[in-house]
Amino acid sequence: MTRQTVKFYQVGSRAVGNRLLPADLRTEQSNPDRRNALNSGHRACQGCGEALAARYVLDTAIRVTKGKLVAVNATGCLEVFSTPYPESSWQVPWLHSLFANAASVATGVAAALKVTGQDDIRVLAQGGDGGTVDIGFACLSGMFERNDDILYVCYDNEAYMNTGVQRSGATPPAARTATTEAVGPAPGNPFGTGKDMARIAMAHEIPYVATASIAELHDLESKVERAMSLRGARYLHVLVPCPLGWGSTPADTVRLARLAQRCGLFPLFEAEHGEVTNVLPMRDPVPVEDYLKPQKRYAHLFGDHPQPGVIAALQALADRNISRYGLLPSPAGGEVTR
Amino acid sequence: MFEIRIHGRGGQGAVTAAELLSVAAFLDGREAQAFPSFGSERMGAPVASFCRISEEPIRVREPVTTPDAVIVIDATLLHHVDVFGGLSPDGYVLINSARGLIDLGLSELTERHPVGNVIALGATDLARKHIGRPLPNICLLGAFAALTGTITLASLEAAVRDRFRADIAEANVNAARAAYEAVGMVSHA
Amino acid sequence: MRSQIEGSRAIAETVARCRPQVVPAYPITPQTHIVEAVGAMVKDGRLEGCEFITVESEFAAMSAAIGASAAGARTYTATASQGLLYMTEALFNAAGLGLPIVMTVANRAIGAPINIWNDQSDAMSQRDCGWIQLYAEDNQAAVGLHAIAFRLAERLSVPVMVCVDGFVLTHAFEPVELPEQSTVDSFLPPFRPRQLLTPYDPVTIGAMVGPEAFTEVRYLAHHQMMRAIDEFGVLAGAYARATGYELSAVSGYHVEDARTVVVALGSVAGTIKDTVDEAASPVGVVTLGLYRPFPAAEVRRMLAGADHVIVVERAFAPGMGGIVSADVRAALASLPGRPARISTVVAGLGGRAVTKASISRMLADAHTGKLGELSFLDLRNDVVERELATGRSR
Numbered sequence: 001m002t003r004q005t006v007k008f009y010q011v012g013s014r015a016v017g018n019r020l021l022p023a024d025l026r027t028e029q030s031n032p033d034r035r036n037a038l039n040s041g042h043r044a045c046q047g048c049g050e051a052l053a054a055r056y057v058l059d060t061a062i063r064v065t066k067g068k069l070v071a072v073n074a075t076g077c078l079e080v081f082s083t084p085y086p087e088s089s090w091q092v093p094w095l096h097s098l099f100a101n102a103a104s105v106a107t108g109v110a111a112a113l114k115v116t117g118q119d120d121i122r123v124l125a126q127g128g129d130g131g132t133v134d135i136g137f138a139c140l141s142g143m144f145e146r147n148d149d150i151l152y153v154c155y156d157n158e159a160y161m162n163t164g165v166q167r168s169g170a171t172p173p174a175a176r177t178a179t180t181e182a183v184g185p186a187p188g189n190p191f192g193t194g195k196d197m198a199r200i201a202m203a204h205e206i207p208y209v210a211t212a213s214i215a216e217l218h219d220l221e222s223k224v225e226r227a228m229s230l231r232g233a234r235y236l237h238v239l240v241p242c243p244l245g246w247g248s249t250p251a252d253t254v255r256l257a258r259l260a261q262r263c264g265l266f267p268l269f270e271a272e273h274g275e276v277t278n279v280l281p282m283r284d285p286v287p288v289e290d291y292l293k294p295q296k297r298y299a300h301l302f303g304d305h306p307q308p309g310v311i312a313a314l315q316a317l318a319d320r321n322i323s324r325y326g327l328l329p330s331p332a333g334g335e336v337t338r
Numbered sequence: 339m340f341e342i343r344i345h346g347r348g349g350q351g352a353v354t355a356a357e358l359l360s361v362a363a364f365l366d367g368r369e370a371q372a373f374p375s376f377g378s379e380r381m382g383a384p385v386a387s388f389c390r391i392s393e394e395p396i397r398v399r400e401p402v403t404t405p406d407a408v409i410v411i412d413a414t415l416l417h418h419v420d421v422f423g424g425l426s427p428d429g430y431v432l433i434n435s436a437r438g439l440i441d442l443g444l445s446e447l448t449e450r451h452p453v454g455n456v457i458a459l460g461a462t463d464l465a466r467k468h469i470g471r472p473l474p475n476i477c478l479l480g481a482f483a484a485l486t487g488t489i490t491l492a493s494l495e496a497a498v499r500d501r502f503r504a505d506i507a508e509a510n511v512n513a514a515r516a517a518y519e520a521v522g523m524v525s526h527a
Numbered sequence: 528m529r530s531q532i533e534g535s536r537a538i539a540e541t542v543a544r545c546r547p548q549v550v551p552a553y554p555i556t557p558q559t560h561i562v563e564a565v566g567a568m569v570k571d572g573r574l575e576g577c578e579f580i581t582v583e584s585e586f587a588a589m590s591a592a593i594g595a596s597a598a599g600a601r602t603y604t605a606t607a608s609q610g611l612l613y614m615t616e617a618l619f620n621a622a623g624l625g626l627p628i629v630m631t632v633a634n635r636a637i638g639a640p641i642n643i644w645n646d647q648s649d650a651m652s653q654r655d656c657g658w659i660q661l662y663a664e665d666n667q668a669a670v671g672l673h674a675i676a677f678r679l680a681e682r683l684s685v686p687v688m689v690c691v692d693g694f695v696l697t698h699a700f701e702p703v704e705l706p707e708q709s710t711v712d713s714f715l716p717p718f719r720p721r722q723l724l725t726p727y728d729p730v731t732i733g734a735m736v737g738p739e740a741f742t743e744v745r746y747l748a749h750h751q752m753m754r755a756i757d758e759f760g761v762l763a764g765a766y767a768r769a770t771g772y773e774l775s776a777v778s779g780y781h782v783e784d785a786r787t788v789v790v791a792l793g794s795v796a797g798t799i800k801d802t803v804d805e806a807a808s809p810v811g812v813v814t815l816g817l818y819r820p821f822p823a824a825e826v827r828r829m830l831a832g833a834d835h836v837i838v839v840e841r842a843f844a845p846g847m848g849g850i851v852s853a854d855v856r857a858a859l860a861s862l863p864g865r866p867a868r869i870s871t872v873v874a875g876l877g878g879r880a881v882t883k884a885s886i887s888r889m890l891a892d893a894h895t896g897k898l899g900e901l902s903f904l905d906l907r908n909d910v911v912e913r914e915l916a917t918g919r920s921r
Contacts, residue, residue, distance in 0.1 A: 068726050072594060073733075080735055088731035093724045095597050096733030097620050101590035104551075104582065108594025108602070109724060111549045111578035115600055121726060139590065142583035357533070360700045364531035372700040376557070376644060376878070395702075397665075397797030399695050400882040 047250025074127030247296020351475030480514025622657025644878020
């Protein structure tokens with residue numbers, strides 16, 4: 001790898017490693033010598049959450065594995081904006097095959113590395129929510145079931161963004177997409193649909209499942225590190241706001257990711273072999289409105305014809321998460337236990 | 339070319355019988371081909387398998403429609419399936435049954451063919467006796483060897499030993515020998 | 528050493544001798560005996576250095592094969608019919624990525640209606656996916672074609688499917704001589720990937736290519752495929768020297784003195800050869816062992832003296848007619864003089880037996896000028912008429 005000067009991408013003082021911290025507590029993103037696995041020059045939209053997440057996840061994975069890593073990518077925004085032939089943003093060995101098969105392709109890569117005596121080289125598969133929870137579901141479940149030695153990372157922007165914002169199995173209730181328009185008696189994505197992919201992964205009782213956020217960089221990096229310290233099938237689900245699809249300001253991307261966690265709609269937790277082992281308590285909890293308001297995909301819940309009932313229903317979902325995972329900080333302190 | 343058609347029901351070993359026949363012929367230094375008529379994997383459904391034996395390499399692939407010999411592993415097929423269709427005038431018939439040919443309603447067939455070519459043998463009983471299970475397919479092959487002389491008993495035994503675990507193979511070899519001798523005695527009577 | 532074994536077993540044993548390193552497997556009739564045999568060999572240690580992966584679908588099988596091959600492992604799988612179709616997207620992907628995967632296709636009909644028996648609809652439907660297609664006439668050929676397939680694939684970085692008639696060959700016991708391990712090792716060197724997924728020399732594989740470069744990429748793929756015609760000949764020659772068994776892209780049987788020549792792929796050729804031996808007038812048989820790329824020049828040469836070419840097809844194109852016939856017609860178009868008459872005979876769909884008697888009738892009809900441009904062998908006209916009449920009355 002040729003050396004190049006790496007920028008510090010400013011995403012808020014809590015996110016980029018806080019250079020006031022002692023060196024050993026800083027994030028990889030604050031390290032000028034980091035791999036920068038997804039290099040500058042890619043064609044992502046301004047404010048793309050997935051571009052941030054991919055860099056964060058891979059840079060940590062590369063640090064932990066000392067560079068012995070191979071990435072397999074599903075079709076989607078990430079793949080499209082990162083490899084416009086003849087250019088590539090990737091500073092890791094990287095393979096893109098199809099939309100539905102990242103997990104299976106990774107299975108094959110892992111098998112090849114194992115059989116050639118190179119299983120010190122680790123495999124990371126990644127895809128968007130569509131490629132993971134919908135079209136890639138069978139392949140992912142197969143990978144889980146076989147306990148193949150792969151970390152699968154889902155960058156969840158909650159719809160098929162690359163094709164123009166269509167609803168996926170990860171689209172939250174009430175959200176507007178091009179196939180669940182904000183029209184009619186029940187505007188937006190119906191309630192009572194959708195898959196909780198992290199819990200489905202847990203149901204496979206694989207060694208490690210975690211949810212993570214680009215707004216909690218330390219937490220995300222430590223989860224990647226934990227994942228890479230284990231063998232077998234591992235799953236990481238990262239919420240990545242999409243300004244285009246969510247109808248939000250590019251500058252709000254990290255803030256929205258933070259609000260998703262702060263209102264309880266996107267709980268941050270870890271699980272091993274089907275049991276929750278760790279939860280990141282909500283810091284400064286907020287009502288769901290604070291999270292929904294900055295996103296045009298929820299605009300139909302506010303404005304001229306407000307839908308307080310729908311907002312209440314979404315709050316109920318958040319409350320359910322809060323109760324299920326114990327997200328409210330304990331009276332004694334509320335720091336993350338590891 | 340000598341063509342054999344074997345009729346049975348799924349699970350009775352008709353396919354294995356054809357395969358072993360072909361291996362025995364091969365071990366005798368001849369060219370052989372065996373294949374089943376194919377249905378889904380289903381116990382009890384009628385199954386036919388085929389074997390061709392020749393001095394020349396066999397190129398044809400169609401099912402045997404003009405057999406020189408027919409083996410019927412399950413006599414309940416007799417009036418169900420056209421087991422004798424296309425049988426050559428001096429062909430052989432070997433039926434697994436303890437009942438006599440007349441009893442089986444086959445007197446006309448028996449008369450149409452050369453004396454001794456159509457026989458019934460209680461192979462299931464022999465199998466029960468020698469291998470402890472009512473699996474008569476290999477036993478019938480022993481009878482077939484004696485009846486037609488198209489394969490040697492020695493090659494049949496070698497084929498069986500090559501295919502099965504030692505104890506199972508030996509038991510089946512004994513059953514085949516017993517059938518071979520039983521038929522030998524009949525044809526020399 | 529010659530032995531009397533099942534076709535599937537012969538294929539599995541040959542593949543094992545080719546030292547595959549990753550075998551993703553998903554069952555479908557009638558290839559199951561092949562992957563079962565390979566799996567058993569891995570499990571009991573007879574086949575070392577091989578990861579056998581039971582995947583959850585054929586799509587997963589080919590996808591895992593893509594990953595394994597890209598990461599430098601010699602990769603093999605087997606499928607048929609619906610399974611081949613289920614992995615279609617991945618077939619194109621593997622070819623486009625230049626991965627030398629070898630796959631056995633146990634030719635079987637495609638539903639609906641569901642049918643588990645032999646015809647060549649499956650492989651024919653994928654003739655343009657970018658894979659080299661080889662067809663075995665018998666199980667000895669199947670053995671040789673698999674060994675050649677690995678070397679051909681790795682030489683050209685093009686995946687190869689070896690087509691073997693389902694049940695008719697896969698489940699037939701016939702004499703086969705398996706090559707010794709040492710013979711295969713001499714014939715087939717270890718896999719040296721053209722590009723490799725490795726952190727020691729990272730590359731991006733599978734980039735998005737736009738209009739400005741896509742045509743060139745596809746042209747080069749075509750060019751690479753065309754190389755396979757000569758390359759197959761070279762490797763078949765090497766294989767023949769190593770084992771004594773001859774395989775050709777196009778082989779002719781009594782073509783020299785025949786004005787009527789039958790063209791066929793796969794096991795049906797054997798039945799046809801037996802039939803022409805008994806025919807009143809000379810009839811030749813041309814068997815294609817290589818179908819993609821289409822060996823047009825050699826086909827042209829073989830058929831140059833024919834007045835009447837009968838293409839016996841084990842698949843067909845609804846709304847059009849023959850598939851192989853179209854390729855033959857295109858190949859013959861540049862021959863000087865009056866073009867040969869080409870008759871398409873669709874035979875043995877869904878496992879209906881192709882018999883000597885039927886072929887004989889076909890040849891007789893050809894002889895008397897009664898064989899039309901397109902006919903279905905042994906079509907039950909009474910059934911068809913009845914159905915059509917019922918349809919009309921409704």
